[in-house]
Amino acid sequence: MTSVLLQNAVFGLLLGGLYGLGAVGLSLVFGVLAVLNVAHGELIMLGGYVSVWLFTLWRVDPFVSALVAGPVLFLVGAVLFRLFFRRLVSFAEDDRIKTSILIGFGLALVVQTLAILAWGADERAVTPPYAGTVMTMGTVVVPLSRLGALGLAFLVLGGVHLFLTRTRVGTALRATADDEQGAVLVGIPIGTAYLRAFALGSALAGVAGALVSVSDAVSPAIGLHWTLKALIVIVLGGMGNIFGTFMAGLFLGLAESTSGFLLGNAYREVVGLMLFLLVLSIRPRGLLTRS
Amino acid sequence: MLLEVEGLTKTFGGLLAVSRVSFRVASEEVVGLLGPNGSGKTTLLNLIAGALHPDAGQVRLDNRDITALPANARARLGIARTFQLVRTLPKLSVLDNVLVGRLYGRDGSGLEAARTESLSLIASVGLRDKAQSPASQLTLTDQKRVELARALATRPKVLLLDEPLGGLNLTEVRAAVAMLRQVRTSGVTVVVVEHNVQAVRALCDRLIVFNYGQTVVEGGPDEVLAHPAVIEAYLGKSSGSNLAAFS
Amino acid sequence: MTGRRAWLLIALGLGVLAALPLLSTGSVLTWGFQVLLYVALAQSWNVLGGFGGQVSLGHAAFFGLGAVVTRMMWLSGHPLGVALSAGMVAATVAGVLIGAPTLRLRGPYFAIGTLAVAEILRITVSNVFPEVSTLSAPALASYALAPRYLLALMAAALSTLVAWMLTQTRFGYGLAVVRDDEAVAEAVGVNAFRHKLAVFVLSSALAGLTGGVFGYYHVSFYPQFAFSPLWTFDALLITFFGGTGTVWGPPLAAAVYLLFREVLALRLVELHVLVFGILFVLVVLAFPGGLLAAWRALSAGRVRQTHRS
Ligand SMILES: Nc1ncnc2c1ncn2[C@@H]1O[C@H](COP(=O)(O)OP(=O)(O)O)[C@@H](O)[C@H]1O
Ligand SMILES: [Mg+2]
Numbered sequence A: 001m002t003s004v005l006l007q008n009a010v011f012g013l014l015l016g017g018l019y020g021l022g023a024v025g026l027s028l029v030f031g032v033l034a035v036l037n038v039a040h041g042e043l044i045m046l047g048g049y050v051s052v053w054l055f056t057l058w059r060v061d062p063f064v065s066a067l068v069a070g071p072v073l074f075l076v077g078a079v080l081f082r083l084f085f086r087r088l089v090s091f092a093e094d095d096r097i098k099t100s101i102l103i104g105f106g107l108a109l110v111v112q113t114l115a116i117l118a119w120g121a122d123e124r125a126v127t128p129p130y131a132g133t134v135m136t137m138g139t140v141v142v143p144l145s146r147l148g149a150l151g152l153a154f155l156v157l158g159g160v161h162l163f164l165t166r167t168r169v170g171t172a173l174r175a176t177a178d179d180e181q182g183a184v185l186v187g188i189p190i191g192t193a194y195l196r197a198f199a200l201g202s203a204l205a206g207v208a209g210a211l212v213s214v215s216d217a218v219s220p221a222i223g224l225h226w227t228l229k230a231l232i233v234i235v236l237g238g239m240g241n242i243f244g245t246f247m248a249g250l251f252l253g254l255a256e257s258t259s260g261f262l263l264g265n266a267y268r269e270v271v272g273l274m275l276f277l278l279v280l281s282i283r284p285r286g287l288l289t290r291s
Numbered sequence B: 001m002l003l004e005v006e007g008l009t010k011t012f013g014g015l016l017a018v019s020r021v022s023f024r025v026a027s028e029e030v031v032g033l034l035g036p037n038g039s040g041k042t043t044l045l046n047l048i049a050g051a052l053h054p055d056a057g058q059v060r061l062d063n064r065d066i067t068a069l070p071a072n073a074r075a076r077l078g079i080a081r082t083f084q085l086v087r088t089l090p091k092l093s094v095l096d097n098v099l100v101g102r103l104y105g106r107d108g109s110g111l112e113a114a115r116t117e118s119l120s121l122i123a124s125v126g127l128r129d130k131a132q133s134p135a136s137q138l139t140l141t142d143q144k145r146v147e148l149a150r151a152l153a154t155r156p157k158v159l160l161l162d163e164p165l166g167g168l169n170l171t172e173v174r175a176a177v178a179m180l181r182q183v184r185t186s187g188v189t190v191v192v193v194e195h196n197v198q199a200v201r202a203l204c205d206r207l208i209v210f211n212y213g214q215t216v217v218e219g220g221p222d223e224v225l226a227h228p229a230v231i232e233a234y235l236g237k238s239s240g241s242n243l244a245a246f247s
Numbered sequence C: 001m002t003g004r005r006a007w008l009l010i011a012l013g014l015g016v017l018a019a020l021p022l023l024s025t026g027s028v029l030t031w032g033f034q035v036l037l038y039v040a041l042a043q044s045w046n047v048l049g050g051f052g053g054q055v056s057l058g059h060a061a062f063f064g065l066g067a068v069v070t071r072m073m074w075l076s077g078h079p080l081g082v083a084l085s086a087g088m089v090a091a092t093v094a095g096v097l098i099g100a101p102t103l104r105l106r107g108p109y110f111a112i113g114t115l116a117v118a119e120i121l122r123i124t125v126s127n128v129f130p131e132v133s134t135l136s137a138p139a140l141a142s143y144a145l146a147p148r149y150l151l152a153l154m155a156a157a158l159s160t161l162v163a164w165m166l167t168q169t170r171f172g173y174g175l176a177v178v179r180d181d182e183a184v185a186e187a188v189g190v191n192a193f194r195h196k197l198a199v200f201v202l203s204s205a206l207a208g209l210t211g212g213v214f215g216y217y218h219v220s221f222y223p224q225f226a227f228s229p230l231w232t233f234d235a236l237l238i239t240f241f242g243g244t245g246t247v248w249g250p251p252l253a254a255a256v257y258l259l260f261r262e263v264l265a266l267r268l269v270e271l272h273v274l275v276f277g278i279l280f281v282l283v284v285l286a287f288p289g290g291l292l293a294a295w296r297a298l299s300a301g302r303v304r305q306t307h308r309s
Helices: A001-034 A038-056 A062-083 A085-090 A093-119 A144-165 A166-177 A180-185 A191-215 A219-239 A242-263 A263-284 B041-049 B070-079 B094-104 B111-125 B140-153 B172-187 B198-203 B221-226 B228-235 C003-023 C026-051 C059-075 C080-102 C108-128 C135-142 C146-166 C170-181 C183-186 C192-216 C223-227 C228-241 C249-265 C271-286 C290-308
Strands: A134-137 A139-143 B001-011 B016-026 B032-035 B056-060 B080-081 B158-160 B191-195 B206-213 B214-219
Touching: A001 A038, A001 A085, A001 A139, A001 A144, A001 A166, A001 A191, A001 A219, A001 A242, A038 A062, A038 A093, A038 A191, A038 A219, A038 B001, A062 A085, A062 A144, A062 A191, A085 A093, A085 A191, A093 A219, A093 C108, A093 C228, A093 C271, A134 A144, A139 A144, A139 C183, A144 A191, A144 B016, A166 A180, A166 A191, A180 A191, A191 A219, A191 A242, A219 A242, A219 A263, A219 C108, A242 A263, A263 C108, B001 B041, B016 B041, B016 B056, B032 B041, B032 B198, B041 B070, B041 B080, B041 B158, B041 B191, B041 C183, B070 B080, B070 B094, B070 C183, B094 B111, B094 B140, B094 C170, B111 B140, B140 B158, B140 B172, B140 B221, B172 B191, B172 B198, B172 C228, B198 B221, B214 B221, B214 C003, B221 B228, B228 C108, C003 C026, C003 C146, C026 C059, C026 C146, C026 C170, C026 C192, C026 C228, C026 C249, C059 C108, C059 C192, C059 C223, C059 C228, C080 C108, C080 C192, C108 C170, C108 C223, C108 C228, C146 C192, C146 C249, C170 C183, C170 C192, C183 C192, C192 C223, C228 C271, C249 C271
Parallel strands: B032 B191, B032 B206, B080 B158, B158 B191
Antiparallel strands: A134 A139, B001 B016, B001 B056, B206 B214
């Protein structure tokens, strides 16, 4: 009993790391731009396909693909920002959020449909030679590829943290998130900051997507699932703190796997959504608030 | 007493915006609220209208404690207001802006009657020809007229006006003062926040001066405006005639 | 176009639509059914999102409840009227239970909160009723399209009537003010929360009825399919395309949408979603008023020009 529980907890944490990584990009974009990109999950899906294709064509290892998916999605994000979200910048904050939800929702449909047209609706998997290799610790089994994914997620977040705190560009992004007008006043080119934040958020989605492909199947339909997870994590974890978001991801993974074990697997998703509603009903503005 | 405010207190975070304010307004009286920017005048109006709820104190209308009532219930009991930053509904026509006041306010009318009554109110604030235009197309002074008509459409017992002359030019101020005089003669009780001293003198029966969320001086206009503390604090030693210049 | 002439035209239109089953069968009637179903679906969302200004992403929950409850009641032998009413009641009750807490959420949280609730329901339904629901052999033998079509017509007409009433009634005026500025609404005596809740429940009831029509129409479907977020997305797409908060925009857009779908589906099933997704984004960015507003703006421009010349 305890060992099964422990085993579940381990799987929950391993999955939770991906939830965290998936959410950080969305949180960054919302924090800096006040744009809620509900097509974030579709960007994760695209990152997954980068890995799937690199593997199918050239047997590229998914961990290497993750480092390719980041830059690729960075470009995709930059293009999406230029085409669609840049126009929202002149909107008042309330309108901006509302309209961005609608645009993200339209984009989600478009990206998902394009993916179906291009690659079909089937689920695809990446199977590197070490897939299935496990590490045994007492009675608990830890799949190495998932452990690696968690490790890489952690590394990437560490890198982003350093970027945001130690570089000029990163500091400018944080300043914009803190106080937009103030940022303008001290001469931060706000349009560039927006573009960078959006592209960086998309790049993080790309990395997350490639890491998802390590352990899960990828299909055009997975976007909404990942958007929802990211939203839940952000509401649970609050905003502006990368490691807070990451911890919330781990917590959600743990909560899901534990409740899946206790209530039956069919209800594990419901638990996360319930937590989300619970937090919202206690704090109607969410833990996520732009300062 | 028509309106009584007793010990009203409101803090924002650590900031004491309104502090133990008490005063009474008799029926058909016109009371002016003066005070520098940030002294808590708008907050006080919000507390009376129910847009904010106080940390302590009471608001009574017709001797009834209404402190716990939400804004919409107070509006139906007869408290109407305008906003410091004008808040017309830009997408709706002037008529529809005013109509909701008549439909939902104190003893609201049926749709047809409300329409007729609203049109005559719109005419009385001088916007007869613009009744069908969207509010977004109006000038500031016209938007303020719409707000006034909308407030009057609720048939208020007490009308709260927050800087009705703010942002208007000299001609517009004259027209607006004339209009407020009309409101006064029609028997509505008014509490008005205004920096324009001449207008305040012309309109008000009584003035209350605020600073740092507290009442400083209260009394008839001549008496209050001549009070040394008021001159010192708000008019400056040279005694300019317009408070707005110092705010 | 006002007054009696408009009413005459509407009555005539309804008459023609009601007579369609006499004139045609098969594919045209099926298409007609779908248009009317989507008119009802979009209009039920428009009542809340367009007229009420509350952008809910959980609309599918109420459509799904109506579909599943109606279907179960009907298949277990209750008269159709009872089954449809039960579906509507279920959606209405759910509207109160879900609307009351989510309408207190601010900003984007209402949208994502309603989406979360709908997903919870969808997942729960897929767990509790995993089996496909198929009509029995006798029900299949007596299956006729005409009554389904007429029911859809009724749902479409009813939801459009409700939308129209919102332009004509005290409640509708109050709601418009709540949508545009809640502080002003409260200041003139409108209870903002009660208006939002009322319109949420109204919208849920209409979605439940529409779902019921769907549940009665389909030969076989998985219960969870009726809860798919696609129903919400279709409703939004059509409403924004036609013009939020307009009476005739959504019906017009529903017809265009399904015409598109019909034509494009000949080539590729997914193509219409792509085309409409792009159009939707463009409309949101460029014509926030939708098809109707764009048309009015264009024709007003033309009128002004002819006056000048
Ligand atoms: N909603 C609010 N949140 C926080 N502080 C507020 C809020 N409204 C007003 N204040 C503060 O309360 C004080 C009084 O403001 P206000 O009532 O607007 O003054 P006045 O109308 O006299 O200029 C000011 O310091 C202002 O910054
Ligand atoms: Mg003020």
